Every structure is written in structure tokens, then in C-alpha cells.
Amino acid sequence: MLTKLEQCIVDLYNIGVVKFGDFTLKSGMQSPIYFDLRIIISYPKLMETVAELMWEARPCKEYELVCGVAYTGLPIATVISTKQDIPMLIRRKETKGYGTKKLVEGNFTDGQTCLMIEDVIVSGSSVYETAETLRELELDIKDAVVFLDREQGGAGNLRSMDINVVSVTSMTEMLSILLKHGCVTQEISDSVLEFVKSNTATSIVSKNKTACNIGTDVMDRKKCSLESRMSTTSQPLTKRLFEIMVAKKSNLCVAADVTTSEELLTLAEKLGPHICLLKTHIDILTDFSKDTVENLKNLAAKHNFLIFEDRKFGDIGNTVANQYIGGTYNIVDWADLVTLHGLPGDGIIKGLMSCTSGRPRGCVLVSQMSSTGALTTQEYVSGCKKIAEQNQYFVVGFVSQSSVTDDPRFVVFTPGVQYNKKGDDLGQQYNTPRVAIMEKGADIIIVGRGITQAEDPVAAAVRYKEDGFKAYLERVSEQN
Ligand code: 5BU
Numbered sequence: 001m002l003t004k005l006e007q008c009i010v011d012l013y014n015i016g017v018v019k020f021g022d023f024t025l026k027s028g029m030q031s032p033i034y035f036d037l038r039i040i041i042s043y044p045k046l047m048e049t050v051a052e053l054m055w056e057a058r059p060c061k062e063y064e065l066v067c068g069v070a071y072t073g074l075p076i077a078t079v080i081s082t083k084q085d086i087p088m089l090i091r092r093k094e095t096k097g098y099g100t101k102k103l104v105e106g107n108f109t110d111g112q113t114c115l116m117i118e119d120v121i122v123s124g125s126s127v128y129e130t131a132e133t134l135r136e137l138e139l140d141i142k143d144a145v146v147f148l149d150r151e152q153g154g155a156g157n158l159r160s161m162d163i164n165v166v167s168v169t170s171m172t173e174m175l176s177i178l179l180k181h182g183c184v185t186q187e188i189s190d191s192v193l194e195f196v197k198s199n200t201a202t203s204i205v206s207k208n209k210t211a212c213n214i215g216t217d218v219m220d221r222k223k224c225s226l227e228s229r230m231s232t233t234s235q236p237l238t239k240r241l242f243e244i245m246v247a248k249k250s251n252l253c254v255a256a257d258v259t260t261s262e263e264l265l266t267l268a269e270k271l272g273p274h275i276c277l278l279k280t281h282i283d284i285l286t287d288f289s290k291d292t293v294e295n296l297k298n299l300a301a302k303h304n305f306l307i308f309e310d311r312k313f314g315d316i317g318n319t320v321a322n323q324y325i326g327g328t329y330n331i332v333d334w335a336d337l338v339t340l341h342g343l344p345g346d347g348i349i350k351g352l353m354s355c356t357s358g359r360p361r362g363c364v365l366v367s368q369m370s371s372t373g374a375l376t377t378q379e380y381v382s383g384c385k386k387i388a389e390q391n392q393y394f395v396v397g398f399v400s401q402s403s404v405t406d407d408p409r410f411v412v413f414t415p416g417v418q419y420n421k422k423g424d425d426l427g428q429q430y431n432t433p434r435v436a437i438m439e440k441g442a443d444i445i446i447v448g449r450g451i452t453q454a455e456d457p458v459a460a461a462v463r464y465k466e467d468g469f470k471a472y473l474e475r476v477s478e479q480n
Helices: 004-014 037-042 044-056 073-084 125-136 154-159 171-180 186-198 226-232 236-248 261-274 290-303 317-325 347-353 378-390 433-439 457-477
Strands: 018-024 030-035 065-068 088-091 113-121 140-149 164-170 252-255 277-280 306-313 337-341 362-366 395-399 411-414 444-447
Touching: 004 018, 004 044, 004 164, 004 171, 030 186, 037 044, 037 073, 037 113, 044 073, 044 140, 044 164, 065 073, 073 088, 073 113, 088 125, 113 125, 113 154, 125 140, 125 154, 140 154, 140 171, 154 164, 164 171, 171 186, 226 236, 236 306, 236 395, 252 261, 252 457, 261 277, 261 290, 261 457, 277 290, 290 306, 306 317, 317 347, 337 347, 362 378, 378 395, 433 444, 433 457, 444 457
Parallel strands: 065 088, 065 113, 113 140, 140 164, 252 277, 252 444, 277 306, 306 337, 337 362, 362 395, 395 411, 411 444
Antiparallel strands: 018 030
16 A cells, blocks of 8 residues: 555656656756656646645644745645635746736735745755745745755755745655656666765855855855855866865966967966966967867866866857857867856856766856956846856856855956056956955956066966965955
């Protein structure tokens, strides 16, 4: 005799709710399992069972309201609302551009208790966004009930925001039921559990602050040590970058803007020990060949730095995918990081992500530029931040000239750094490393001609590295 939960999970499996394969989650994370509860709207009886199980799992006996988190939470909340005779609210994903412009539909009064209903949690950010809106309207939001907790940190994140979340089932329990009933092999089940175990460091971002999984503190990027930031991000390359910066005591990226492979490789060999990143403009080379990048990759491994191609992709997803993987340079093959513009919207990121085939890769959004008259307005910066938050598994951070984010997961890269000059004849503008880090909020300084055209590039690199790291240490140790 199957329990109600067992029967429900087997039924959900049979209608295709649980899928195994290679999926990209909302955050950009690649997952070997996808739980797609949306299709239960085609199976009313099963939807009723799901709603019953969720209602039975609720943390408190009574609530004055229920609110489904869009979209899959909505039909489930509707079933609970009508069955239990509890009024319901709907939180829109976006305000309407006409009429009342309300974000929340339905009648309510200050202080009413409201239970949030959601299908699945990964990081918990969708539940949090809804809670944040409802709390702004003075509703009493303490609890959420979800059908599946993917066990990737969402429940803890929500707890740190004072939201108690209970789930009908967890990934571990669901897999063991599916295994027992022959719906999944031991091998696949093990690989999913392994994936879940190694991807628990999700975090959520609210409008005003960032919730980190370090205690319940709200962290400001500029005040956080690199060590403490490692556990805030689920982007594997960002973690690696933090590790390299700590190990080498370097927040220096050299812009190796030279025209021959020999010059590029010589710079990489000599400066390698002092940098965390080497930035290229690969299309400047007059003699590019596959060997150039093979040798560069070897030097990156030898000296422990990442390769950062400043490609500034700027087209629709399909085009950038072709540019990233194809053409002369096959950039995805050798560049750990690439830059891109936010102008096309987040399809550009989806396009890049479609090329990685599981390789650890990341991108950096150009949100501001160092040149005079740059058209990167505040509105544009905000748009870039939104794209980054929605694609946190792929976005490493921003190129900018100011502290565009307080979020410790994202890295701020600042070009236009040099000691001796204020600028060049073509619009470039410079700050010193100290100003870039202490005043403009840089995590990483990008230095080109200040090093490559110095009489002794190695000595110059050492000076930029030491001053840069000293300024970082000073910034994190400074009291507010
Ligand atoms: P410089 O020689 O230190 O001026 O070189 C700066 C490098 O950073 C160079 O490769 C530029 O293409 C790059 N850069 C920049 O200078 N300003 C920006 O806003 C961005 C990139 Br984005």
C-alpha cells in the first residue's frame, strides 16, 4: 500500500513532472534534474492532491489569507483557497502599465496573516520577492509552504529573512521514492544527490540588501574579505577568482594589449606570477593561431591566473553564440571570462551559456565605461544589475567606474587605472589604484599601458599589485 505522498510522487513522475537530463535553471545553474509542476493544471485530481498535501504541511493551523507565488503557486493557492474557504491574493510579476497599477490583487487589511504557496525552492528568491512586496503592504508574512525543497540552501536563506518554510518533500526523499518504484536508476539518483550536495551555496538578493549564507548578517561587498565572499557565490569561476586573489595577494588584471603572439606570451610568462587575470583583445593580434591560445592556457595553469577576453559581445543571443564558439577565435575554448554589453537584454547571456558544454565559464557585464562621454546612464546600470541577478550562475560581475553593487557575490572590475597620467588623447580617463579601490569600489584593477609600456613591466606590475592589495586590505578593515 502506497502512502499518499508516494502515490502522488509516482503520479507526478508518470505525467512528466520530474525530468532527468541537462537543464538550465532560472538562475543560470545547470541542473541534472528538473521538477516542472506547471503541467499539473492539466490533471485536476492530481492538483487537488498536491494542494491537500501542501495544506497538511502548513506550519500553523490558521491563516487569514493565502498567496501563490507566480506562476505555478497560483493554481495551487486557488485550490487551497476554495477548499479551505480562505481568501487569496495574487502578486503580479510586474505592475500593469494601466488602471490601478497595483502589484497585489485582492482585498486585505494591515496585519493579516498570509501563507505563501510555492511549487519548488532552489535559492528561495521567488518566495522572498513575493514576501518583500507583501510585507511592504503591512501584511504579516512568516510562513511559506512549498511542494519540493531542492535542498540547495533556499530554506536557510529564507530563514535568515525571517520566513519559515516547510516542504511536502525534499529532493532526497523524492529520489528515494522514485528509486523504490523503479522510476530512476541508482546511478542517476546518486548523480542528482551529488549535484545537490555540491550546489548548496545559493543566495538571495532583496531590493535593499543581500542575504548571504554567512549567519544572518547583511554584507556590504566593499567591507567583505575575499575569503568571506567565497561562500556567497554559486558561480564556480567567481569562487576560483577569489581563491587566486587570496593565494597570490593580487587584485591586479593586466590588459595585455599587444599585437603579436610572442609579445602576449612573453607578458604572460613574466607578469603571470603577479596577476589574478590576464585580459586580452584577441583580435588585435596580427598572427593569431591555435598555438597562441594553447600556450596562453598553459601559462595560465602554470602561474595560476584566469584568462579574460574583453570581447564586449553586444548582439542577440543567437549571434553571440556563433561569435563565442565559432569564427577564427573559438573564444569559449580558452577564455575563462568574457565581457559583454547589457544592451540586448538577458538573451545575450543565454546565448553565451548555450556554448559552454559544462565548462566553467563566466561573463562580466560592462555597466559603465572609463571613457569620456560614455553613454552608460544610471538606468542602464540598474538594468545590468537586474540581468546579473537573474543570471547569477554565469555572471561574475561588472566592469564599472563606481561601486555599482554592494552584493558580495559580484566582482567589480575597474579599467582606466594608471599612476602617471590623467588620460590619453582618445578619451581614456585614469585613476590611481588607490582611488579606484577606496573611492570607486573596485575589487580588481585593470591596468594596460601603465604596465605594458613601462620601462620595466615586471617592476610596474609588482607596484600596482602591492598598492592595489594594500588598498583592498585597508578598505575591508575600515570601520563604517
Ligand atoms: P589602458 O592601457 O590601461 O588604458 O587599457 C585599458 C584596457 O581596459 C583596454 O584594454 C581597454 O579596452 C579596456 N577598457 C577600458 O579601458 N575602459 C572600459 O570602460 C572598458 C575596457 Br569596459
